[in-house]
Amino acid sequence: MQDEQLRERIKAYPGTLTYIDLIRKNKRESAVLVVLMILLGGVIGCLIGGAIAMGATREDMVVSAAIGFGAALVVACLGALWSWFGGSSAILRMSGAVEITRESDLELFNVVDEMRIAAGLPMPRVYLIPETALNAFATGRDPEHAAVAITTALRQKLTRDELQGVIAHEVAHIRHYDIRFSMLMATMVGLIVFACDAFLRGARHGMVRGARRSSGKNEGAAMVVLFVLAMVLALIAPLLARVIQMAYSRKREYLADAGAVELTRNPLGIAGALRKLADDTEPLVEAANRGTAHMFIMNPLRKCRRSHGEKSSLFSSHPPVSERIARLMALTR
Amino acid sequence: MSGLVIGIVIAGLFVVVLFWFIAMYNVLVRKRIDCDNGWSQIDVQLKRRYDLIPNLVETVKGYASHERETLEAVISARNQAVAVSSDAAHAMEKGKAEGALTMALGRLLAVAEAYPNLKADGSFMKLQEELTGTENKIGFARQHFNDVVARYEESRQTFPTTIVAALFAFQKRDYFTVENEAERAAPKVSFK
Numbered sequence: 308m309q310d311e312q313l314r315e316r317i318k319a320y321p322g323t324l325t326y327i328d329l330i331r332k333n334k335r336e337s338a339v340l341v342v343l344m345i346l347l348g349g350v351i352g353c354l355i356g357g358a359i360a361m362g363a364t365r366e367d368m369v370v371s372a373a374i375g376f377g378a379a380l381v382v383a384c385l386g387a388l389w390s391w392f393g394g395s396s397a398i399l400r401m402s403g404a405v406e407i408t409r410e411s412d413l414e415l416f417n418v419v420d421e422m423r424i425a426a427g428l429p430m431p432r433v434y435l436i437p438e439t440a441l442n443a444f445a446t447g448r449d450p451e452h453a454a455v456a457i458t459t460a461l462r463q464k465l466t467r468d469e470l471q472g473v474i475a476h477e478v479a480h481i482r483h484y485d486i487r488f489s490m491l492m493a494t495m496v497g498l499i500v501f502a503c504d505a506f507l508r509g510a511r512h513g514m515v516r517g518a519r520r521s522s523g524k525n526e527g528a529a530m531v532v533l534f535v536l537a538m539v540l541a542l543i544a545p546l547l548a549r550v551i552q553m554a555y556s557r558k559r560e561y562l563a564d565a566g567a568v569e570l571t572r573n574p575l576g577i578a579g580a581l582r583k584l585a586d587d588t589e590p591l592v593e594a595a596n597r598g599t600a601h602m603f604i605m606n607p608l609r610k611c612r613r614s615h616g617e618k619s620s621l622f623s624s625h626p627p628v629s630e631r632i633a634r635l636m637a638l639t640r
Numbered sequence: 641m642s643g644l645v646i647g648i649v650i651a652g653l654f655v656v657v658l659f660w661f662i663a664m665y666n667v668l669v670r671k672r673i674d675c676d677n678g679w680s681q682i683d684v685q686l687k688r689r690y691d692l693i694p695n696l697v698e699t700v701k702g703y704a705s706h707e708r709e710t711l712e713a714v715i716s717a718r719n720q721a722v723a724v725s726s727d728a729a730h731a732m733e734k735g736k737a738e739g740a741l742t743m744a745l746g747r748l749l750a751v752a753e754a755y756p757n758l759k760a761d762g763s764f765m766k767l768q769e770e771l772t773g774t775e776n777k778i779g780f781a782r783q784h785f786n787d788v789v790a791r792y793e794e795s796r797q798t799f800p801t802t803i804v805a806a807l808f809a810f811q812k813r814d815y816f817t818v819e820n821e822a823e824r825a826a827p828k829v830s831f832k
Binding site: 422424426427 | 766776
């Protein structure tokens with residue numbers, strides 16, 4: 308094992324790219340994401356503020372919209388702070404992951420330890436997801452606050468080399484700071500979807516109440532605006548979920564595969580694991596949702612993911628497995 | 641008037657170059673620290689292996705006490721390896737001693753194959769996994785060390801950082817290599 312590890316450095320990343328470029332890119336994109344999300348929150352607040360004062364004088368509406376904007380900015384900043392500090396634990400809780408100790412699974416811990424040593428990172432926390440589907444993901448805001456999670460079924464199904472490949476893929480996500488971007492993406496978009504839902508419920512409630520009172524013209528106009536706004540927000544929520552999957556470009560998966568090879572120096576391990584993952588068609592219903600699907604090593608929501616004849620669609624969050632395996636096998640030559 | 645402008649431009653350029661130099665110097669220092677850390681990471685894992693060996697020997701002794709020769713070879717190889725300083729100056733010597741230890745351990749585990757009771761022993765199985773894990777970690781720590789040395793050397797040798805490196809005498813760092821032919825041929829410790 309030892310002397311194999313001392314082989315020449317494999318040229319795993321495409322072109323002159325190194326993981327350091329990826330870190331820079333992810334840090335930058337994460338910052339842009341936070342700013343955009345806070346602004347989006349502000350705009351939504353502005354709309355709500357304006358809608359509430361609908362039918363009043365123009366000045367009142369402007370004031371109300373401004374207050375809504377300010378209040379939403381404050382709320383959005385609080386949301387961003389929550390997302391930054393509490394995002395990873397929220398994601399882990401949502402997926403039903405349970406933290407395990409070294410004693411309960413020595414081999415898994417050793418494999419994680421090996422990979423984080425190869426990457427020169429601190430030891431991440433290790434979680435098991437009690438599910439029968441095969442999948443894994445990593446999360447956290449930086450390598451010092453990172454966690455890897457793997458389903459019990461995947462843990463049991465892989466050989467040591469394949470397990471090493473999967474863990475190396477996840478450690479590569481940690482090393483590249485993909486975890487920061489994907490965590491912020493999942494939690495902040497989640498928050499906005501949640502806020503839209505809450506607003507929709509509130510608006511529906513308000514409409515019912517308003518109808519019961521059945522008052523003058525002005526309130527009738529307000530009702531119409533609230534209704535239109537509600538429709539717009541109802542459309543935004545699922546659209547945002549789509550945006551997550553597209554923005555978290557599929558390129559990151561290829562690069563994490565390449566990063567895994569740089570760490571293990573063994574393309575066969577991760578390729579073998581991907582093959583097993585591709586043969587598993589069971590969706591990860593309970594642990595994943597549209598907001599977190601992009602974080603997993605394999606798209607958890609696809610009902611049927613055959614390794615053959617599958618097409619790379621504009622909206623798919625993960626590249627086709629056959630293509631991922633082909634790229635890995637190219638490295639063995 | 642134009643003299644003042646030229647002066648300001650020159651001063652501005654000087655400041656820019658100065659900051660550029662500081663940035664390059666910091667890059668080199670950071671990469672040198674990475675090398676030191678990488679080296680000490682190898683050490684952490686080697687020490688971990690030293691700590692595991694007495695337990696392993698004790699466990700094996702319980703089932704195969706007459707394999708004294710093999711057991712003693714492991715102990716003496718361990719003690720020799722511990723005795724060699726782990727600083728970079730003794731890297732070659734240390735590598736040889738570690739290679740000998742790996743070989744002795746390989747023989748011990750080959751011997752253990754002949755004792756079904758030993759192989760079924762819970763603490764022996766745990767020690768085996770610990771040992772495989774540690775052997776792998778030593779390998780990956782060395783791989784990581786070579787990776788950070790490669791990055792340091794790249795900065796040290798390529799323009800423009802090479803100017804700063806020469807100016808402040810940043811020393812060349814050697815890769816970790818398995819010089820010992822015996823270690824290269826060492827049997828794999830594998831329990832699959």
